Amino acid sequence: MLELFTPHRETWLYRVNPALKFVVFFAFMLIVLFNQNFHFALNQLILYGVLVYSFSGYSWRKLLLFSVPIVISFVSSAATMMLFGKGVTIWWSWGLIKISEESFNYGLLLGFKTLSFGFISLVFLLTSRPILLFYALMQQFRLPSKYAYSFIASIRLMPVIVEELQTRSDALKIRGVHFPKGLKGIFQRLRMYTVPLFAQSIRRAQRVAVAMEAKRFQMGAKRTYYYPTTYERVDAVFVIVMVVSFASALVLSVR
Amino acid sequence: MKRLKFSDLLITIMIGVVFGITMKFWDDLYTVVKPMLPIARQLLYGMWFMVGPFAFLLIRKPGVALLASIAAASLSAFIGGGFTVLIYGFVQGLAAELLFASFRYKKFGIVVAGLAGVASCFAGFFLDLFYGYANLESWALFVKYGLRVVSAFLFTGVFAYLIVRALEATGVTNLIRPVSKEEYSLLDN
Amino acid sequence: MNNHQQNSIMQVSNLRLKFPGESSLIFKDLSFTVSQGEKVLLLGPSGCGKSTLLQVLSGIIPHSIEVPLKCDSIQLPESWGFVFQDPDTQFCMPYVDEELAFVLENLNVPRDKMGPLIGKALSSVGLPLPEQHILIQTLSQGMKQRLALASVLLLKPDVLFLDEPSSLLDPEGTIQIWDSVKEVAAEKTVIIVEHKIDHIADWVNRVVLFNDVGEIIADGLPEEIFDQYKQEIAEYGIWYPQVWEDYLVSTNFKEINTLRRQENLSRLKPQKTIIKLQDFRGYRGKIEKINIPQAEIDGGSWITIIGDNGAGKSTLLLSLMHLLRTTGQYELNGNLINLQNRKKSPPNELSLVFQNPELQFVTNSVFDEIAFSLRLIGLSELEIRTRVMSLLELFHLNVNEQRHPFQLSMGQKRRLSVATAFAHGTTMLLLDEPTFGQDARNTFAILEKLEQLRSGGTTIMMVTHDRRIVENFATEVWTIDQGKLVKMCASQNVSEQKREEKHCAGIIHTT
Ligand SMILES: Nc1ncnc2c1ncn2[C@@H]1O[C@H](COP(=O)(O)OP(=O)(O)OP(=O)(O)O)[C@@H](O)[C@H]1O
Ligand SMILES: Nc1ncnc2c1ncn2[C@@H]1O[C@H](COP(=O)(O)OP(=O)(O)OP(=O)(O)O)[C@@H](O)[C@H]1O
Ligand SMILES: [Mg+2]
Ligand SMILES: [Mg+2]
Numbered sequence: 001m002l003e004l005f006t007p008h009r010e011t012w013l014y015r016v017n018p019a020l021k022f023v024v025f026f027a028f029m030l031i032v033l034f035n036q037n038f039h040f041a042l043n044q045l046i047l048y049g050v051l052v053y054s055f056s057g058y059s060w061r062k063l064l065l066f067s068v069p070i071v072i073s074f075v076s077s078a079a080t081m082m083l084f085g086k087g088v089t090i091w092w093s094w095g096l097i098k099i100s101e102e103s104f105n106y107g108l109l110l111g112f113k114t115l116s117f118g119f120i121s122l123v124f125l126l127t128s129r130p131i132l133l134f135y136a137l138m139q140q141f142r143l144p145s146k147y148a149y150s151f152i153a154s155i156r157l158m159p160v161i162v163e164e165l166q167t168r169s170d171a172l173k174i175r176g177v178h179f180p181k182g183l184k185g186i187f188q189r190l191r192m193y194t195v196p197l198f199a200q201s202i203r204r205a206q207r208v209a210v211a212m213e214a215k216r217f218q219m220g221a222k223r224t225y226y227y228p229t230t231y232e233r234v235d236a237v238f239v240i241v242m243v244v245s246f247a248s249a250l251v252l253s254v255r
Numbered sequence: 256m257k258r259l260k261f262s263d264l265l266i267t268i269m270i271g272v273v274f275g276i277t278m279k280f281w282d283d284l285y286t287v288v289k290p291m292l293p294i295a296r297q298l299l300y301g302m303w304f305m306v307g308p309f310a311f312l313l314i315r316k317p318g319v320a321l322l323a324s325i326a327a328a329s330l331s332a333f334i335g336g337g338f339t340v341l342i343y344g345f346v347q348g349l350a351a352e353l354l355f356a357s358f359r360y361k362k363f364g365i366v367v368a369g370l371a372g373v374a375s376c377f378a379g380f381f382l383d384l385f386y387g388y389a390n391l392e393s394w395a396l397f398v399k400y401g402l403r404v405v406s407a408f409l410f411t412g413v414f415a416y417l418i419v420r421a422l423e424a425t426g427v428t429n430l431i432r433p434v435s436k437e438e439y440s441l442l443d444n
Numbered sequence: 445m446n447n448h449q450q451n452s453i454m455q456v457s458n459l460r461l462k463f464p465g466e467s468s469l470i471f472k473d474l475s476f477t478v479s480q481g482e483k484v485l486l487l488g489p490s491g492c493g494k495s496t497l498l499q500v501l502s503g504i505i506p507h508s509i510e511v512p513l514k515c516d517s518i519q520l521p522e523s524w525g526f527v528f529q530d531p532d533t534q535f536c537m538p539y540v541d542e543e544l545a546f547v548l549e550n551l552n553v554p555r556d557k558m559g560p561l562i563g564k565a566l567s568s569v570g571l572p573l574p575e576q577h578i579l580i581q582t583l584s585q586g587m588k589q590r591l592a593l594a595s596v597l598l599l600k601p602d603v604l605f606l607d608e609p610s611s612l613l614d615p616e617g618t619i620q621i622w623d624s625v626k627e628v629a630a631e632k633t634v635i636i637v638e639h640k641i642d643h644i645a646d647w648v649n650r651v652v653l654f655n656d657v658g659e660i661i662a663d664g665l666p667e668e669i670f671d672q673y674k675q676e677i678a679e680y681g682i683w684y685p686q687v688w689e690d691y692l693v694s695t696n697f698k699e700i701n702t703l704r705r706q707e708n709l710s711r712l713k714p715q716k717t718i719i720k721l722q723d724f725r726g727y728r729g730k731i732e733k734i735n736i737p738q739a740e741i742d743g744g745s746w747i748t749i750i751g752d753n754g755a756g757k758s759t760l761l762l763s764l765m766h767l768l769r770t771t772g773q774y775e776l777n778g779n780l781i782n783l784q785n786r787k788k789s790p791p792n793e794l795s796l797v798f799q800n801p802e803l804q805f806v807t808n809s810v811f812d813e814i815a816f817s818l819r820l821i822g823l824s825e826l827e828i829r830t831r832v833m834s835l836l837e838l839f840h841l842n843v844n845e846q847r848h849p850f851q852l853s854m855g856q857k858r859r860l861s862v863a864t865a866f867a868h869g870t871t872m873l874l875l876d877e878p879t880f881g882q883d884a885r886n887t888f889a890i891l892e893k894l895e896q897l898r899s900g901g902t903t904i905m906m907v908t909h910d911r912r913i914v915e916n917f918a919t920e921v922w923t924i925d926q927g928k929l930v931k932m933c934a935s936q937n938v939s940e941q942k943r944e945e946k947h948c949a950g951i952i953h954t955t
Pocket of ligand 4: 757758759799876
């Protein structure tokens with residue numbers, strides 16, 4: 001599992017301030033979402049595709065693997081729109097299904113957007129460490145530390161939940177719990193696992209919060225940082241590269 | 256109304272994170288089902304709206320629905336659901352939050368929870384308009400979002416409510432909800 | 445009194461407190477004052493409210509957890525540190541160094557000073573890790589508890605609250621922790637809740653005694669209390685320095701001893717072997733964590749497993765239950781078990797009590813929890829009720845039977861999880877530190893009940909750090925060292941046979 005998520009080399013994208021990277025990518029994504037221009041959408045898609053496949057530092061084999069779910073959602077979102085979307089220039093129809101020029105174009109547009117979202121997220125995910133992202137958000141973007149640490153603590157507790165799921169199923173075995181077959185069994189199983197695990201998680205979260213406050217964590221107080229994050233030259237490079245390529249995507253689509 | 260303590264905040268975000276992971280797996284399943292069963296998939300869509308109302312029913316403090324929704328969406332976005340999820344999470348959570356606020360955060364029943372889900376559903380529809388998901392023939396549009404409303408009510412109203420009831424039985428809710436005046440007056444006995 | 449208040453560092457008067465949804469009060473008009481520099485030990489039966497009181501005095505209740513309470517006046521300390529009972533829920537960061545840095549960040553310590561401080565804190569609690577950037581999750585329970593103490597020491601607190609910080613530690617670790625507490629806290633005010641008081645009874649200068657309804661029945665110098673209130677202490681089943689000596693001459697224990705001697709005499713033919721292990725290994729992930737070159741377990745024996753924190757004791761129990769991946773030969777009642785089979789289920793003959801009790805609970809109330817296994821065998825509700833009630837009585841679980849298991853005190857949870865195993869009824873019972881965090885009365889109650897099962901033919905295998913239990917109850921001792929079973933020897937338990945014990949002494953008396 002861990003092996004899958006180790007790059008074969010760390011590219012310059014790894015050194016970009018994670019919070020800056022996050023904000024820039026988020027802004028791009030907003031533009032993708034609200035854009036309705038077909039060519040612009042395509043150009044952006046190419047841009048993000050290049051970003052993933054050339055600068056994420058992962059081998060093509062792994063990248064193709066990561067892309068599979070993205071491609072599936074491309075196909076499914078595009079296909080639904082093509083088959084059921086509205087339009088007047090009809091190419092083909094069969095019962096309720098009809099494919100028109102408009103719906104086909106809309107389907108492709110929708111698909112491009114879905115692919116772009118997938119690629120942007122993938123690049124970000126592959127080249128950033130979550131803890132550092134939160135540290136950078138606190139230091140460069142003034143995210144209140146209470147949110148950042150709540151996230152960090154919750155994420156830390158995730159493996160505990162998984163382990164707990166394991167222990168829970170062990171304990172159910174040992175206590176001799178048997179589930180009936182069929183729907184009733186499924187429901188019972190769901191209840192036996194979810195309710196205690198939720199109850200546990202809530203209590204644990206509360207205890208962790210108490211322990212954190214006992215260690216003098218205060219909402220809104222000033223603090224120093226173990227991992228200092230700053231802006232460096234590579235951040236300027238990143239912004240310039242992004243802005244230039246984005247602008248060319250825009251210009252090329254208008255002409 | 257009581258302000259959020261740090262422990263409320265952490266619990267809310269924790270719930271969001273747990274839901275976020277579940278939603279990611281849900282999403283994978285959904286992606287596979289999508290092209291095959293257009294109707295069934297709409298009926299399952301309500302899952303997306305569950306987290307905010309669930310957190311509110313549990314903790315009963317202002318801001319919780321929005322926060323949980325954002326937390327779930329962030330996590331989902333991080334583990335590969337894509338950044339759009341973030342915007343959807345924010346807007347849907349905001350809708351649920353506003354609905355609870357309009358009842359002055361004083362109603363915790365099935366109906367209000369269900370309505371919060373429906374509100375999230377409309378907020379989602381608004382974003383779909385921009386994304387392009389709503390460019391459907393009008394009958395398809397009607398079926399799609401009609402089913403979605405039903406599912407929203409079912410998941411947030413009925414399911415979220417029932418899970419919270421089961422959790423109340425474990426007593427965990429006693430320690431995280433605002434304590435009522437009567438509890439204090441019992442101290443004098 | 446006036447003098448008392450002048451240098452008081454914390455005090456509360458006429459405290460009334462109850463948990464939401466409960467009908468009875470935990471404290472009723474409790475008043476309590478601590479002066480600067482005092483070292484106070486709170487003693488009381490399990491479930492009397494000691495942990496709750498510490499949380500009130502530190503302000504955790506009601507600042508972080510809202511619990512209905514009222515009092516005439518309260519004074520909280522300005523700077524304090526808290527070590528909690530449960531090692532798993534004290535951390536918020538994934539890595540050891542990050543966790544300690546979190547404390548320093550809160551205190552606004554500049555970044556370049558952090559490294560040395562972290563290293564110093566770790567070595568002061570006996571946890572000098574070669575690599576500090578390691579996952580907390582991979583530490584053993586005891587190591588985590590030391591880490592918790594290290595992080596509190598970084599706070600440089602005036603007041604230290606310690607809620608059973610050593611209950612999960614090996615004997616050496618216990619001594620280390622108390623030594624470092626004594627060293628760093630010489631000038632500080634310290635409030636301690638601890639059942640096992642051997643290492644601190646002569647260090648504290650004030651002992652406060654609670655009864656089972658949360659009232660203070662005595663308060664004074666340790667010698668005075670242990671001397672003058674001996675009867676009350678014994679009545680409420682609280683630990684005191686001579687408790688084992690007194691227990692060993694009690695009628696209960698003498699009876700056990702006599703029975704055992706008879707058993708030894710009558711046991712002419714060799715006992716039936718239930719488990720045979722050969723080159724047995726247990727893994728966590730891909731890494732081998734326990735290795736047993738060769739071992740046999742006889743029916744009706746009481747095996748105690750000892751070893752340092754992280755040695756692999758819990759891992760051994762989980763491996764025997766088929767809950768981890770294992771290799772080698774495992775023979776159960778003469779049948780060889782196919783360890784390659786991935787879907788093997790825990791053997792019916794064996795039953796396990798986990799180190800963490802909470803995960804073992806499957807129902808929503810104390811009553812149902814014990815009734816659960818009884819219902820599985822299909823007893824009548826009436827029968828079930830009598831059995832459950834007698835078990836609740838035996839383990840002093842005199843709380844509302846409808847209360848959710850999660851709402852118990854630490855010791856109560858522990859006892860409930862042990863009680864469920866008793867209801868189960870198996871050939872062999874595996875217990876992971878069943879007596880930690882217990883008061884004296886409950887420890888002896890558990891041990892006596894186990895002995896009763898053992899003489900009835902059940903085999904007991906139990907992890908413990910308590911050498912007195914090993915000396916007086918075990919028939920056999922296994923020592924685990926760094927993932928390997930290194931020594932097995934007969935304990936011959938009976939006190940008269942000291943010669944035999946000397947033979948084992950080297951491993952038991954690690955101090
Ligand atoms: N969340 C809760 N809701 C209701 N009752 C509770 C809750 N937590 C604790 N109690 C009850 O309050 C009492 C005091 O608990 P507390 O944890 O303070 O005991 P303790 O003296 O520390 O015991 P131990 O030595 O076993 O740790 C117990 O009877 C317990 O069952
Ligand atoms: N879930 C886990 N995943 C990976 N390694 C683990 C896990 N739990 C424990 N370990 C490692 O396995 C080894 C043995 O741990 P184990 O819990 O069996 O020790 P123990 O003897 O029971 O200690 P303690 O007295 O502290 O309970 C330790 O090195 C520990 O770090
Ligand atoms: Mg306690
Ligand atoms: Mg262990």
